[in-house]
Amino acid sequence: MIAITGATGHLGQLTIAALLKRGVPAQNIVALVRNPAKAAELEAQGVQVRQADYRQPETLDAALQGVDKLLLISSNDFEDRVGQHRQVVDAAVRAGVKLLAYTSILRADTSGLALAADHKATEDLIRASGLPFVFLRNGWYLENYNPAQAAQYGAVAGSAGEGRVSAASRADYAEAAAAVLSQPGHDNAVYELGGDEAFTLGDLAAEVQAQSGRPVVYQNMPEGDYAQMLRGVGLPDALAEMLADSDVHLEKGDLYTDSGDLRRLIGRPTTTLTEGVRAALQ
Incomplete structure (x- = not known):
């Protein structure tokens, strides 16, 4: 039995789709959601839907x-x-979960990103729990960028200078999660996940310009001005x-990786900048 937290979110839905594509029976997948009413589409596919709210531990x-096996997709609540x-980790221990996979961030233990602190703390919690784990240290999503907006306004704004980001x-990333959840041999593994081809935000602007036919430039700004x-x-x-x-830490290399872990886990090249921009503009 494989459970996914945040199963109605973008990453959760894609992970469940990837598990089904890999041949995992729908009845062996548990969608953990705050509001089961929003998971009707998953339920219609035969996936088990169970209420689970991080803020209501009695549901866990x-x-x-x-x-x-449990995939803990990191909460989007920055306050706690x-x-x-x-x-979730404590409940997994009580339930006797045999593998806990967690969506972390690139080099969580050494990254300078403010965002990395919560991920490192969560990794430490999981290690201390004694549960077998997999840390899926995800890099930046291509979907974090908005090519349509850049084409409309003629600019990509940021504070990343000439830093390169290994986005995918x-x-x-969902396929990588499905791979470790559906195959043996990943106990206590740490994967640094990112796209095969790193790019600068200047490269992003040039790609949007090429595909949209509109002039687009990269506008580099001081951190405070960008915020x-x-x-x-x-x-x-x-x-x-x-x-x-x-963005500031992107410039310093904290969102770059050449590990190749993502490509190996999914068994194919990662989505390119060109493909990502094309999908967004369509």
Whole structure:
């Protein structure tokens, strides 16, 4: 039995689709969701749907009954991510889960990204739990960028200078998760996951220009100015600061990897910048 937290989110849905494609029977997949009413499509495919809320630990013990492998998709609540993750890890221990996979971030133990601190703390929790684990240290998603908006306004804004990012598609990372959940031999593995072809934000702007036929430039900004710009378009303060900080550390190499782990896990080349921009513009 394989359970996925956050199963109605983008990554969760893609992971379940990848498991089904790999031949895992639908009845052996458990979609853990806060609101089961939003999981009707998964239920229609034969997937088990169980309520599980990080903020309601009493739901977790029942949700994890009979689960052998668990994918903990990191919470998107920046205020108490580690506390929420702790609830899931503790429940997994009580349920006797045999493998806990966690979606972390590239080089969580050494990265300078502010975003990495919660991931490192969660990895430490999981190691201390004694459960066999897999750390899926995901790099940046291609979907983090908005080529259509860049084409509309003629600019890609950021604070990354000439730093290179090893981005891949969300579907690539989901396939990697499905691989470790559906195959043996991954106990206590740490995978540094990223795209095969790293690129700069200048490269991104050039690709959007080439495909859209509109002039697009990369506008490099000081961190504070970029964060202020993001606030100005409606992003919450915490998210704006996180994105600006991430760009600064992108320039320092914290979102670059040449490990090849993602390509090996999914058994094919990762999604390219060209393919990602094409999909976004379509």
